[in-house]
Every structure is written in C-alpha cells, then in structure tokens.
Amino acid sequence: MTSELDIFVGNTTLIDEDVYRLWLDGYSVSDAVALRVRSGILEQTGATAAVLQSDTMDHYRTFQMLERLLHAPPKLLHQLIFQIPPSRQALLIERYYAFDEAFVREVLGKKLSKGTKKDLDDISTKTGITLKSCRRQFDNFKRVFKVVEEMRGSLVDNIQQHFLLSDRLARDYAAIVFFANNRFETGKKKLQYLSFGDFAFCAELMIQNWTLGAVGEAPTDPDPQADDMDMDLDKEFLQDLKELKVLVADKDLLDLHKSLVCTALRGKLGVFSEMEANFKNLSRGLVNVAAKLTHNKDVRDLFVDLVEKFVEPCRSDHWPLNDVRLFLNQYSASVHSLDGFRHQALWDRYMGTLRGCLLRLCHD
C-alpha cells in the first residue's frame, strides 16, 4: 500500500511556523521530518511518523506554491488563491525575507551577479547554511536590488512599499542594496570583526548624508534619472572632498588643528599622550581617505582604509571608546576655528557621517 496522492487544503491556508522555518532553512522533507521528530512533537501529539511526513509534505507544497507570490509580496495580498489572515501574510513575508547574519556577511558588498551565485556552495560549506537557503537569501537580495535599483525616492520607503517588509528589515535591505551597489569591500580579514549591524549602521548614515537623496532634489543635475537618489554616492560631493586635503597638506593648518584639539582635550583623555603623538597620522589618514573617494576603487576600500588608518592605531594604543568619541568630536569641531579653512559645510557633511561610522567600527 503506497500513498499516491495525499493532500490537505483548508479554506484558510494552514501555516505551521515551525515547518516554515525548516523550509526556509532549506531542509529537505525527510530532514525536516527527522528534525521535527527530534523536537518531540510525536510525544506531545501522539502522532505517528507517517502523519508527520504527510503533514510536512503538505506544508512544503503550500510553501512552494506561495513562493511565487512571495517574490512580489503585494501579489500575496491581492491574490485570491490562498486565504491567509493579514497577520500571517506579514509573518510569511517577513520570514521569507529574513536572512542569516553569517550569510549576509559573506556577500555584503559583492556584486549580486551570477558569478557570486556560483560561489554560494562555498559559502554554504563555510557557514553551514544549506545551499537552498543561501540561494533564497541571495535571490532575495538580488530581487530587491533589481526592483529598487531604478527607482527614485527613499530607498527604505521603496523597499517597504514593494516588499511590505517591517521597518527594521527594510533598513537592513537598504544597507544590503547600498553596499552591493557601491561594492564596498567587507570581506577582508581585518574587517572580519565587524558585524552586519555595524555595516548597516554605517550604510544608513552614508545614505542619509552622502547620497544625492540626502541633499534633496539636486537642482544642478540636468538629468534626474542619471543618478539613483539613495543608492549612489553624491559624485559632486566626493569630488569636493579633495578640497579637504588642505587640512593636512598645509603645515600651519595641521599644527593649528592639532593644538586646538590638544588644548581642548588636555586632561580629559586617558590616552592623551598617545593621541598627541599620533594626531598627525590620524588626521592624515582621515583626510586622505576623503580625498581618495573620487576613485571607485578607493570608495570600495573605504572600510578597509578606515580600519587601517584609524581603528587599528587606536586599538594598538588601547584607546577607550569614550576617548575616541571625545577625540572625534573635538577633532571635527575644531576645524570650525580654523580661519584659513573655507570648506566648513563640506567638512561637516564628511566628518559628521564618518564620526558616527568610526565610533561604530571601534570595537573588538
């Protein structure tokens, strides 16, 4: 006696959250059944393995049918085939678009191309996440990227509108899209200590301050379609950043800056002497990073540079986080007192964001 066909269809589509998770995690039906058996569900319910198998198959089939709709979540809301309460719809979407930290760290900043997709089995082996789940997550990133790529307006809003994600998840996706678009390098060994959260935090600051969307409708831009509002960095801004070079190139300005910072911080900093000794190096590092951002290659290495030029020196001298904060605040504020420096607004736009990023990046 073999079961040829075995289905269950409810007027309200039954969604089992546990099975959904197993499905999202890419387990095969038999693995999922084994995992469910291990969870002790048979003892709780008095069911048999055969019942569990049939139930799991049913749910998997349902999820497969839903997957097509999940690719365009508004469709899930308007479709008529599956009657699902709104709270469940939201759960389905949110979980489907959720991703693993380990996975996202692997692909963050990489081009979402076929090439990357081919590497997914390596990532799967490395992270222990099933290949199926890796594919889903990768495809999600790519799908969101494709949809919002050409769109104007707030990145987060666009994502939220087209994928009906929660605010938090939409922000994460904005970061992923932003990183993928600008191809920031995040995979280097010295960046391994950084979490996705760290990068997402930086991405948000950068989107808010460094992109075209950040300054509102760019009036000078003749073709509004030329740049994506939130996804691309403001090229003009990056060009202008060269002007900051004067802060380190002009010896007087550099000395003045140093003395202003040292005067203000004397006695307040535990690592004052180290700071004093290192000031010029640090300042050169930060300003040179800014000056280099005109080249795409250097934009990609932004985080590597920041870590090399600032985070690592601080770390080697064991700066406490609070000292870093005091220093950065003073460092950016003091520029306002430099009479010979004309690019105050530019400096603020640069340092305001960078200060936030650096503080976030300074941890073990």
Next chain:
Amino acid sequence: MPGKLKVKIVAGRHLPVMDRASDLTDAFVEVKFGNTTFKTDVYLKSLNPQWNSEWFKFEVDDEDLQDEPLQITVLDHDTYSANDAIGKVYIDIDPLLYSEAATVISGWFPIYDTIHGIRGEINVVVKVDLFNDLNRFRQSSCGVKFFCTTSIPKCYRAVIIHGFVEELVVNEDPEYQWIDRIRTPRASNEARQRLISLMSGELQRKIGLKVLEMRGNAVVGYLQCFDLEGESGLVVRAIGTACTLDKLSSPAAFLPACNSPSKEMKEIPFNEDPNPNTHSSGPSTPLKNQTYSFSPSKSYSRQSSSSDTDLSLTPKTGMGSGSAGKEGGPFKALLRQQTQSALEQRGGSPHKFCRRREFPFFTLTAFPPGFLVHVGGVVSARSVKLLDRIHNPAFVGIMGNTRSYKLLDWNSFNSDEPETRDAWWAEIRQEIKSHAKALGCHAVVGYSESTSICEEVCILSASGTAAVLNPRFLQDGTVEGCLEQRLEENLPAGCGFCHIPYDELNMPFPAHLTYCYNCRKQKVPDVLFTTIDLPMDAAVIGKGCLIQARLCRLKKKAQAEANATAISNLLPFMEYEVHTQLMNKLKLKGMNALFGLRIQISVGENMLMGLASATGVYLAALPTPGGIQIAGKTPNDGSYEQHISHMQKKINDTIAKNKELYEINPPEISEEIIGSPIPEPRQRSRLLRSQSESSDEVTELDLSHGKKDAFVLEIDDTDAMEDVHSLLTDVPPPSGFYSCNTEIMPGINNWTSEIQMFTSVRVIRLSSLNLTNQALNKNFNDLCENLLKSLYFKLRSMIPCCLCHVNFTVSLPEDELIQVTVTAVAITFDKNQALQTTKTHAEKSLQRASTDNEELLQFPLELCSDSLPSHPFPPAKEHLESASSNSGIPAAQRDRCSSWIELIKLKAQTIRRGSIKTTVTVEKASPVGEGNFRNRSSPPCANSTVGVVKMTPLSFIPGAKITKYLGIINMFFIRETTSLREEGGVSGFLHAFIAEVFAMVRAHVAALGGNAVVSYIMKQCVFMENPNKNQAQCLINVSGDAVVFVRESELEVVSTQQPAANCQPSCTGGEVTT
C-alpha cells in the same frame, strides 16, 4: 424579451505574460451570452489592463437568463497569428433573477484556464433589468429560490413544505464526441464545462417550474449531481424539497403562539379504537429480503398519478400498512384523509396531480419544530444497472459498430434518454416508498440519491429515514399556532421521536421494544438508525462521535451483464457486514443511536467498497446498549479460552473507556419503573434490505444473524478474529478532539467563531499481489484511520475542537487505486464556558406539549389505539408486553399499527425538532444591510484588499447570524495538465486545483456581496492520472449557498446604534463598517 443583461468589464490584474519578447500582454475581453458576443478594446502592453468598457447589453428572455451562463473570455491580441486565450470566467446570473438576493454581481474573478489554472483576475460588473412579471412566463421559473441547505434557511419561515421535486436532463458528453478526437484538450474541457453549466441552468429552471406548479416559491435541500456515464452520456439530476417560505421580518413572527386549537381534534387521541389492528396482510415474516436483481432492459412504466392505489397511503393492496384506518372509526378516517391529502394533493391544480404526489420524500435533515413526529428507521434501496443503450431502440441497430453511432445526430435519441434514467430512479423511489410504508410511516425524510459508475455498470442508491410527519406544514392554509398543552404529562421532552411508528404486534422485523426510558409510556426500539440530523431538542446523554464502517470485497473482473450480476450478488453481503460493523462499533462506544447515516457503496473494476459514516449518540429515551460477548468455538482448549477471555476483557475495557470519554452516564433506572427487563446481552439486530425492483421478489434472504445473538461474536475462524481485532483498532481521536458527520455535535454548543473548512484527498495504490479481502479491508481501514489522524494532527492548534459534518467519499478510479475524499469543518469550542446544553425542563416540556399535541391529533391514522397483547409473537416480545400491561401503562398508549416490512435497516425512531428557542434567537436578528459586510468581516489590516469569505458545510456559522441568502453557488471545473511532474506530481496538481476551486467559489460569493458559503459540499472530485504520459485530469463539482452574515457581537452594536423601528436592510449600509 423580458430581460436585459448588462455587463461591464472594468480591469484586469496579474495577467500572465503572453508575449515573451516584451514580457507583457495585449489583452482584450470577449463577453458572450447565448449567441451574442461583445468585445472590449485591446489594452496594449500591460499585465494590469484597465478596459473600463461600456455597458454591454444583452436582450434576452428569462428562460435563457436561467439556462445560460455568462461567459467572459480574456485573450491576448496577436496581429500575425490567432489570438491566444488567457482564460475564462463563467458567471451564473441566476442570483440576480430573484428580488431578495443579490442585485449586482461585481468584483474580481479569477481567470481560469483548464490547462493552466488561474491566470490573473478580472473585474466585472453584471446587472439584470427584468421587464415583465417574472411568473408570467411559464417556461422560466425566475423567482424561485434555491437553497442547498437541508433545513429551513435561517432567515426564513416555512409556511408550507410541499414536498419532493426531482428532474434530470441527459446529454452526450462532449469528451466522447467524435469531434473530441480533433480538438484540443482545452476546447474539449471548455465544451464540457459549458455544457454542464447549461444543463444545470436548465435543470434548475425545470425544477423551478415544478415548484411554481405546486405553488411553492423555493427549493430547500437542493442537491444536484452529475453522472459521468462515459460513452452513454452525461446525466445531470437534481432533487429537492419544494417549500413556500416567508422572509422573516420581525422577531416576533416566529414565536409559537399557543392559541385555540381545534376542539374536536384534541379529543382524538382518546378516541382511539381499543382494538389493535390485528391484521397483517403482508407476509408475516419480517426477514424478507429481495434478491439484488439488476435489470438492464427491464421496462418500467411510470406509475401514473391517477392511480392512487399503489402510491397513496391508504393501503388497498396487500401492503397492509394502513388498514387500521378502516377500523379506526369515522374520526380517524377523516383525519387519515386529511393527512393523506396533505401529502398527496399538495400542489394545487388537480390536473397537475401527478409527479409531486408520487413520492412523499423530503431532502431535509432538520425540521421546523413540530414537523417530525416519529421516525421508523433507515430505508434504502439500491439497483444495479447497465449503462447500455439497449433501452433505446434506435441504438440497437448500430451498437454493433461501437463508434459509428457517435456520428449520428444525438438529438434524435436524446429525448428518450431521460425517460430511461427517470424510470430507473422512479423504481428506486417506489421501493423506498414501500419500505417506508412497511415501517408504518407515510414519508421519508433526510432523503438522498447517489450513483457509482464503473465502466458500463452503475449502482443507483437511495436512502432516507422513514418518518411520520405533521401535516400542518404540508397543507395550504396552515393552522398557525399550537394546540393546548393537555397531554403534556404524556409526552415528556426529547423522546417523542423515538417512539415506534409501527405496530408492536406486527413488527416489520424482530426488535426488542421497551418502554421509553424518558417518558416510560411509549415503546421504543433498542437501537435507532437515521439519516437525519439529531433534532435540537433530543435528550442526549454525553457527547457523540463519528462511527464508520469500512468494507472491501473483491470481485472478479467481468463484462456487462456478468459484471452486473456479480455486483448484485455481492451487495446484500456488503450491506449486511456494513451494518454489523456499525452495530458493533456503536455498542463498543456504549451508544444506542446513529444519526446522519450515509452508506456509500462504490464499484470498481475488481472490487466493491462500502463506507458508512454516522454520528453515534446515546439517546436518553432508548435503553442502555448491552455489551459485546465473545464466544469461542472450542471451549475445551485452555489457552484458547484464555485468549477469548482476554479479548472479552479488552472489549469491556474499551466500552468502559468510551463511556468515560464521551461522558455517557445514564441515570440508573430501576427495572420496575421501566416495566420490562431487557435481557442483557440479548439484543438483536436485523438487517433487512432489498434492492432493486420492489414488486417481483424472487427469493427471501435472511440477513439477520439467524438464531444466534447478534452481539455474541463467535470466534470460529481467523476471519472472525480479524473482525474483533479491527473493532479494537479504531483509535479514539486525541483528547480535545471530537468528530461527527452531522451539523451539530451533541453535547457541545459553546462554539467559538473560529472555523476551518478543509478538503483532504488521499489515493493509495494497492499492491496487486495476492490481494485478499482481509488485506483489502486492512488497507482501507488504515487509509481512513490515517487520514483522520492526519486531520487531528493538522488541526491541533484549534483544540478544543470538533470536526463537524465529516463527509467521506470513496471511489475506485482505477484497478488498484482507492481514493478517499474528506470535506469537513473544524470548529473550536470554548471548554471553560460550557453552556447549559439543554433547555430548562419547564421550557422544554412546554414546547413539547404543544407540538406533541399536534402530532397526536393530526396523525390518528397512525395511532391504532393501544394494543393489547394477545398476539403470538416471539417470546421476548410477550415478555415485554405482559410486563408492560402489568405495570399499568395508561391506555392512551399509542401503539402504532404498522405492518411488516420488506426492507429496513433497523428499527429506528426519530426525533421531532422542537427547538423553538434557537429559532427565536435567529429571528431576533434585525435585518442588517447587505452592503459592506465584506469590509466588516475582513480583518483590520490596511493593506488587505481581499475580503475574507468563510466556507462551511454546515447550514450556519457559529457566533454569527445569517442575514441574507444571495443565491446558490453551483460550479463545475475541469483541470487538466500535460506536465504533471513539473506541477509537483499528482499531489501538487490536485492541491493547486482544489485551492483554485476554493478561490473561485470565494470570488463569486464576494462578487455577490456575500461573506460566506454555507452548506458547502464537494459533490464530485473525479481524478484521473496517467503518469507515464505525464498527464492528469480532474473534475470537481461544488455547491453551496452564498450568504451574508453578521457576527453576533457586531449585531449588538448595530442594533444599539439603530432604532429598532427603521431597521431596514439598506440603512445600516455604510456606517456600520469600520
């Protein structure tokens, strides 16, 4: 030209990509009704076209309006080649044809293609302007309301229940037309869908005409079925109960008024002739059974209406049932006439005397208070027929060449065809009627018909519950109100239906009668089987449970007549075994009555399957069931004895456990009060069945257990051992779960509003090697049990919960395949908030009294006054009787005089439905507007645009009031695939299809302005696969009633907001929604 149909195509969405190059679609729409077609403009390059068309107007007569579906086809425009069809929508416009239902159909419909399934949606608005008086045109029957619900719909009151209506239409199945060889599967499927839609419309119209002739205005319990007879054609048949319904307007309307009864009438019960009717004209052996004969070529002439003899209740013939009337005194004669005329002459115009009166059948399973007086038992009949065209003389000549006849003009034969099928059913109905009569009953309630077809053999089945009805509802000029409560003390609540309607001295079958455990005045049988729902006021102890008997029998493959004969020979044994199983399982549960009994016998190439489902309950009025005794054959073997006693212990334990599980704790009743001791294990059950033609009995077959006691199971061979084992293998549902196949679960009434309707389908393949009956039975049993277990597991989040209306259907699609389809609804109930299950005693008895009086007065013909016992009958019987006379039972005792029987399932008794209370609560619902319920019921999610539509096989929605019936939903779909693997195999294919069917039903209901489907039923789910060719095909037929409901909680809000005075349907429209 009495009608103008107006259609507007608004927009489409989620259309499929039809042009690979652009990933877009150039869509336009064809709107077709009858022979007229309109087209919209082509909306270029969009998957979400906005046509916003003009109003397309069709001027048609109302006959067409009833028959034809509106056909909407969405196509992709192609400049260079033929336009590609995206899909179709069929809209049944019938709901727009009667005033109280929907006024407009407007909404998003899934665009359906038989090959690809749902492909996007289309927004359509449909209206109908009717010009003339609807009823002037007799060819149409606009205005007659149809309900699938098998009880009086919730917001109506039955003025008169006219009775049985039936009709069938036949056509050639397009799938088997010669043209099918050259057209695409899509074209063939669509031709079929369209034809069935057309035939359903025609059938409905014809039934409507009959109803109008009877001066009714509605059909309740409408059941339409398709018989796919293959080459011999396609039969669409329907049965229903014609009624005159009144829309309830004010809550007060339905309160039972207890006012002046007819004086003379209430005397009658005491006027009964003291002499029992001693005559028994029929064969006195109750163990009569006919052979199962099949008669492919038997010519049957329809009983003409004018000959009252055979069909009327007055037995002029040897049937004997009513001879009492002759001796019953003038009063009785008068009343007999009354009742009879109520049953037989309702429907008015004398020349239309015919069909309607023929069969006093009612498809209802639940009844207005006071309607059902007594129940006799289950009556059923089966007949095996050959789907040969031999009946059609025109065909005889060409049958030699199997194919050529198809080229002939079908219509020339068509006309004869319905007559043949009609005659077949008429035979069966006739038989049912005579069975009922034999049970002392003049009517059959809970009546249904079904078929099972395999190749050219067809089993026709009909079953129902013989009953005695109150003619008050059957006559024009209904006497409102009830009679005085004079006899109150005679008829305590909840047991009247159990009292036997037949003559104790002349019982149709040997049964143990006792005095009713409730009122102790009337006789009741020891076990009661019925096909109806448990009456609301029935006194029940504990909870009920689903009881199933499952059986397989191998059969040799054979052709035509040999096959039919083989089947005919097997049927009685199957019926017998199914019955025994049911009885044993009932005893094992410690219960004494079955409701909603449905026995399905399915025929396959090499086997027959029987599946009986029913809800077991413990009726307080019936005696406590005895246990089950096991006896071994070889008493000397020590270890064997031990084994037997071990089994016996297990059985006893199971019974004890079940009693605890279902909370069956009947009060102890001392033997004296009861009057006659029941010899404990000596319960007897008889199965008396007959099949086929009622007139010419060939043999008599004793299907009872012969001399030995039914509930002494003798273990004399391995078979018997297996049987006992299988008895014990049925696992009770996990705790927190109950199940039943009736509308309501006895003992649970605190439902919450959480419901989940579902359909589950399983197909298993039997290993063909050495199949035995045993192995088959085990496989089948496992299949059903596993299916139930799966359901319990899947629905575990709903605990505490009850599966209601569990409807199993079994079919044998191929040689080694068994398909089981289950549709049911899971309803959560509130454990902590258990309401008082029964009404207070006072309330009850009050009601009872009134209704009981009526029945007493109006059915004197059944009451052959009290019988006093001087009849030689089985010893047990004498016992009983003498005991009863000793204990001083009042002489007013009504012992019903009925006659012998030729077929009965069991002694049964019924229940009147007296729940005035519930009806009243329904009534007080103020009519609330029709609009906006969709909004109201949809959850408060800003994003969601799709309204929730509930579906349930029940006639009600827990925690809600149905405020409006929008019309019948009757849909037929075909889905076919040539890429089975790609669609996820058979499971993926069928899963998607059923989900799509649900979606289309919901969309239609929503477009009518409704938010639920009640009395939903999946009548057919025919699945065929050919995995080698990567193909599969499935046909599904569903129906139900589209309704508007309002949550009770919301209703209160509404009624407080609205001044009760001007609570008109429209006034609540907008503001109630949130």
